[in-house]
Amino acid sequence: MRLHPSFALLRFSQRTSAQRSYTNPCHSRPLTFVTTDVIPSYRKGFSCSTTVASNKMSSSEGLIASLYNASVRTPETPSRVPEDISSKSHHAKCRKGFQNPWPSTRLDKNYCGGYHGKAIEDTVPPVVAPQFPKSRSTKSKEFRATWLGHACFYVEFPGGLRALFDPVFSQRCSPVQFMGPKRVTKMPCDIKDIPAIDIVVISHNHYDHMDYNTIMELKKCHPNVWFFVPLGNKSWFTSSGIPNCAEMDWWEERDLVLSPADSESAAKLSESSKEGKKAGEITARIGCLPCQHTSNRGLHDRSSTLWSSWSVESGGKKLYFAGDTGYRAVPKVPDGVDDYGEEFKDLPVCPAFKQVGELRGGFDLGLIPIGAYWPRWFMSPMHASPYDSVRIFVETKCKKAIGMHWGTWVLTDEPVMEPPVVLKEALKKDGIAEEGVFDVLDIGESREY
Numbered sequence: 001m002r003l004h005p006s007f008a009l010l011r012f013s014q015r016t017s018a019q020r021s022y023t024n025p026c027h028s029r030p031l032t033f034v035t036t037d038v039i040p041s042y043r044k045g046f047s048c049s050t051t052v053a054s055n056k057m058s059s060s061e062g063l064i065a066s067l068y069n070a071s072v073r074t075p076e077t078p079s080r081v082p083e084d085i086s087s088k089s090h091h092a093k094c095r096k097g098f099q100n101p102w103p104s105t106r107l108d109k110n111y112c113g114g115y116h117g118k119a120i121e122d123t124v125p126p127v128v129a130p131q132f133p134k135s136r137s138t139k140s141k142e143f144r145a146t147w148l149g150h151a152c153f154y155v156e157f158p159g160g161l162r163a164l165f166d167p168v169f170s171q172r173c174s175p176v177q178f179m180g181p182k183r184v185t186k187m188p189c190d191i192k193d194i195p196a197i198d199i200v201v202i203s204h205n206h207y208d209h210m211d212y213n214t215i216m217e218l219k220k221c222h223p224n225v226w227f228f229v230p231l232g233n234k235s236w237f238t239s240s241g242i243p244n245c246a247e248m249d250w251w252e253e254r255d256l257v258l259s260p261a262d263s264e265s266a267a268k269l270s271e272s273s274k275e276g277k278k279a280g281e282i283t284a285r286i287g288c289l290p291c292q293h294t295s296n297r298g299l300h301d302r303s304s305t306l307w308s309s310w311s312v313e314s315g316g317k318k319l320y321f322a323g324d325t326g327y328r329a330v331p332k333v334p335d336g337v338d339d340y341g342e343e344f345k346d347l348p349v350c351p352a353f354k355q356v357g358e359l360r361g362g363f364d365l366g367l368i369p370i371g372a373y374w375p376r377w378f379m380s381p382m383h384a385s386p387y388d389s390v391r392i393f394v395e396t397k398c399k400k401a402i403g404m405h406w407g408t409w410v411l412t413d414e415p416v417m418e419p420p421v422v423l424k425e426a427l428k429k430d431g432i433a434e435e436g437v438f439d440v441l442d443i444g445e446s447r448e449y
């Protein structure tokens with residue numbers, strides 16, 4: 001079958017696990033804006049959520065049924081930024097678009113973000129039906145992450161914020177649904193099963209992270225949800241009929257305040273809570289951070305929009321979402337040669353993660369990619385191996401992490417179930433416990449932190 005040109009697929013000779021072993025394994029723009037909108041974060045009888053429609057809420061949960069006014073603004077007291085931020089070295093100088101400003105990137109000229117792997121699919125991760133709370137309380141102390149496959153997570157923050165990361169709820173991660181990589185695991189749920197979503201955070205515009213059909217469904221079910229996207233992506237959202245979109249450069253931040261808008265809740269707003277914020281309010285700080293990747297949705301738009309990792313802090317918990325990233329470009333080495341061996345110890349690593357750790361670190365949880373890494377000589381500039389992922393985990397100063405970007409679509413050549421196995425080897429090599437620190441979940445599984 002002739003494949004869509006957007007995929008410009010490069011095929012490598014197919015490997016089997018027997019044939020190989022894994023050997024190695026800007027300154028902040030002075031932009032200030034306030035937008036107020038009404039977010040129906042949880043509605044009784046909400047047509048897009050049959051689950052929600054059938055639930056009765058107790059009086060203590062009454063606030064959940066409120067509409068929220070959303071305010072998104074640049075913080076008056078921003079977090080620390082790198083000293084050289086004004087150089088904007090990641091903004092391409094000779095063309096429109098962006099670049100990775102580090103020697104740790106050696107982008108293969110053929111790389112277009114559309115590589116199709118032929119990994120072994122005989123085993124795949126288990127899929128369980130996610131259990132979402134039927135209601136939320138702004139007094140909740142729960143910090144819970146649910147893996148919805150690939151890079152998609154649903155995170156419930158203490159205090160009530162509900163965030164969705166890189167949602168793709170389509171069968172194929174492709175410009176079209178009749179060809180392109182098809183899921184090897186079932187979707188754990190539909191968008192309509194998720195009772196509340198306040199923000200959607202997108203790492204970049206590749207099809208396995210930003211999907212038009214999914215975003216249209218989100219718009220239908222949660223019409224006033226806010227999208228946070230890296231620079232250059234806002235026009236895509238605007239032209240898709242989505243005005244609630246904050247576009248950000250690396251190191252920029254926004255403060256989000258969700259205030260109950262109905263009359264009963266508004267009365268409560270006159271009372272100040274002990275934490276200094278108004279009763280019933282949900283607050284969050286969202287930060288756009290660097291990572292090493294690229295972007296494109298067609299053949300002629302490579303790196304024209306920015307890619308990023310993200311921090312989200314709300315209710316006293318801080319999350320790092322690494323997005324899609326490489327860490328260290330490695331050369332082609334024969335099978336059996338360790339590309340983290342002595343010979344390669346001086347290969348440059350992406351300095352962004354250390355900087356994120358120093359300036360913004362101390363994350364309660366990191367969501368870090370561990371898959372789509374083989375062949376290393378080709379994928380390493382853009383996709384971390386589990387050995388790289390453990391370095392990212394350490395350097396960004398995450399206390400715990402969950403591995404993502406695996407087990408959902410076959411995009412590269414490693415066997416589907418290999419990333420978690422190699423992750424354990426990498427943790428052991430770094431003297432980190434193999435379980436309980438940087439784990440993987442079943443698709444649809446939740447864990448509290």
Ligand SMILES: [Zn+2]
Pocket residue numbers: 113204206209293294324
């Ligand atoms: Zn990507």
